[in-house]
Amino acid sequence: MTLVEPLYAEILRRNRGEHEFHQAVREVLETLDPVLERRPELVDARIIERLCEPERQLIFRVPWMDDSGDIHVNRGFRVEFSSVLGPYKGGLRFHPSVNLGIVKFLGFEQIFKNALTGMPIGGGKGGSDFDPKGRSDAEIMRFCQSFMTELHRHIGEYTDVPAGDIGVGGREIGYLFGQYRRITNRHESGVLTGKGVTWGGSQARTEATGYGCVLFTAEMLRSRGESLDGQTVAVSGSGNVAIYAIEKAQQLGATVVTCSDSDGYVVDEKGIDLDLLKEIKEVRRGRIAEYAERRGAHARFVPGTGVWDVRCDAALPCATQNELTEEDARTLVRNGVKAVAEGANMPTTPEAVRVFQEAAVAFAPGKAANAGGVATSALEMQQNASRDSWTFAYTEERLAQIMRHIHDSCYTTAERYGAPGNYVVGANIAGFEMVADAMLAQGLI
Ligand code: NDP
Ligand code: 2IT
Numbered sequence: 001m002t003l004v005e006p007l008y009a010e011i012l013r014r015n016r017g018e019h020e021f022h023q024a025v026r027e028v029l030e031t032l033d034p035v036l037e038r039r040p041e042l043v044d045a046r047i048i049e050r051l052c053e054p055e056r057q058l059i060f061r062v063p064w065m066d067d068s069g070d071i072h073v074n075r076g077f078r079v080e081f082s083s084v085l086g087p088y089k090g091g092l093r094f095h096p097s098v099n100l101g102i103v104k105f106l107g108f109e110q111i112f113k114n115a116l117t118g119m120p121i122g123g124g125k126g127g128s129d130f131d132p133k134g135r136s137d138a139e140i141m142r143f144c145q146s147f148m149t150e151l152h153r154h155i156g157e158y159t160d161v162p163a164g165d166i167g168v169g170g171r172e173i174g175y176l177f178g179q180y181r182r183i184t185n186r187h188e189s190g191v192l193t194g195k196g197v198t199w200g201g202s203q204a205r206t207e208a209t210g211y212g213c214v215l216f217t218a219e220m221l222r223s224r225g226e227s228l229d230g231q232t233v234a235v236s237g238s239g240n241v242a243i244y245a246i247e248k249a250q251q252l253g254a255t256v257v258t259c260s261d262s263d264g265y266v267v268d269e270k271g272i273d274l275d276l277l278k279e280i281k282e283v284r285r286g287r288i289a290e291y292a293e294r295r296g297a298h299a300r301f302v303p304g305t306g307v308w309d310v311r312c313d314a315a316l317p318c319a320t321q322n323e324l325t326e327e328d329a330r331t332l333v334r335n336g337v338k339a340v341a342e343g344a345n346m347p348t349t350p351e352a353v354r355v356f357q358e359a360a361v362a363f364a365p366g367k368a369a370n371a372g373g374v375a376t377s378a379l380e381m382q383q384n385a386s387r388d389s390w391t392f393a394y395t396e397e398r399l400a401q402i403m404r405h406i407h408d409s410c411y412t413t414a415e416r417y418g419a420p421g422n423y424v425v426g427a428n429i430a431g432f433e434m435v436a437d438a439m440l441a442q443g444l445i
Pocket of ligand 1: 095164168209239240260262318343344345370371
């Protein structure tokens with residue numbers, strides 16, 4: 001990254017300690033030299049300097065009361081990164097690890113991901129260092145109400161449209177939407193996505209990220225003359241993305257042999273029993289160890305992180321950032337992995353990405369492979385704007401078309417820039433060019 005090295009040094013200086021943000025920026029910048037060499041007008045217009053500085057960053061206090069009357073204070077964030085292609089769009093994450101650097105890495109990735117979908121959505125992200133684990137429904141509701149009491153001033157269907165991410169699913173979106181409606185006296189469906197289907201939500205939004213990730217994997221395999229049918233798949237995580245990645249992989253004829261949570265992972269050689277997993281995770285909000293207990297002889301629980309020791313043809317990291325290390329990548333390659341697709345955001349460390357690329361494993365970065373979630377959010381916005389609601393089959397077909405489109409544009413862009421088969425190069429350049437061209441057209445903003 002010779003052209004962008006001085007810019008990167010300045011980004012490190014101005015955003016001290018924000019390690020995940022540095023990592024996300026570096027992963028994009030190190031692929032951009034060929035574009036900047038061909039297009040000096042992008043350098044003159046200081047597109048990269050502008051893109052790396054969010055348009056607006058909001059940090060606010062979120063006070064709330066637990067069930068025993070004790071008061072807690074959390075920190076809320078919304079980083080509005082780029083609205084050049086549409087209203088800011090991106091999820092909210094509730095997890096104790098959340099800080100400004102994490103929200104900025106996610107918001108930065110979201111700009112390019114959203115561009116790749118081809119939908120009119122800008123990039124943003126938010127959340128809180130609130131830990132939902134072990135909290136009652138009433139506590140979650142009070143927290144969401146307090147969070148929205150500040151956030152409502154900053155969002156709107158034409159301004160900024162949040163959705164879910166880690167720790168934020170249908171339940172939280174419900175409480176957030178209820179409080180927004182109450183404060184503003186507006187049933188403004190398009191202000192949040194991931195809503196329940198009876199009050200403005202889209203069919204297939206719950207499934208979209210996991211389904212999309214598997215569809216992308218299938219496209220990568222297809223371009224190599226293979227398919228998912230009969231393959232063994234390893235998935236990490238057991239949340240929204242992981243569960244629906246498992247479901248789609250099974251529908252396409254694969255056997256999914258693992259999933260995990262932050263306590264450890266399960267191995268189920270016969271294939272994950274999805275009804276059991278959903279009952280434990282979606283209904284009872286339980287722990288993954290319980291899966292092995294209830295599944296009996298078929299499955300075993302392994303405490304601690306891992307997953308990637310299990311032999312597989314395709315690996316889908318669907319939990320969190322930097323969960324798949326260089327050592328894990330070497331193990332996967334040794335065990336013959338053919339494709340890796342990031343259901344989570346930046347789950348693969350840069351060193352691990354290099355291992356996959358050197359071994360010619362098909363590797364899909366999150367901004368391409370997990371874009372089905374936000375793309376279906378944009379379909380939800382489209383339905384809200386026209387007060388319409390589509391069937392599951394129609395929405396899923398739109399999702400499949402979008403994932404094929406993303407795959408093809410990453411594939412052809414990588415070829416155009418002399419890096420055939422490199423989906424990291426393809427995704428970064430295709431997303432960047434769309435955003436950069438819009439910025440040039442809209443003047444110095
Ligand atoms: P959920 O909260 O539904 O599930 C998260 C899963 O990851 C849980 O199994 C959780 O285990 C595990 N996990 C989270 N943090 C850690 C950690 N620090 N260490 C180990 N395991 C962890 O979130 P989602 O499924 O929605 O999100 C998963 C990933 O997908 C995230 O990277 C998110 O940014 C990304 N993503 C989500 C989209 C969406 O539409 N929801 C869209 C695109 C990307 P535990 O319960 O033990 O914490
Ligand atoms: O990382 C992501 O793309 C998401 N969490 C989904 C964002 C959205 O607005 O649907």
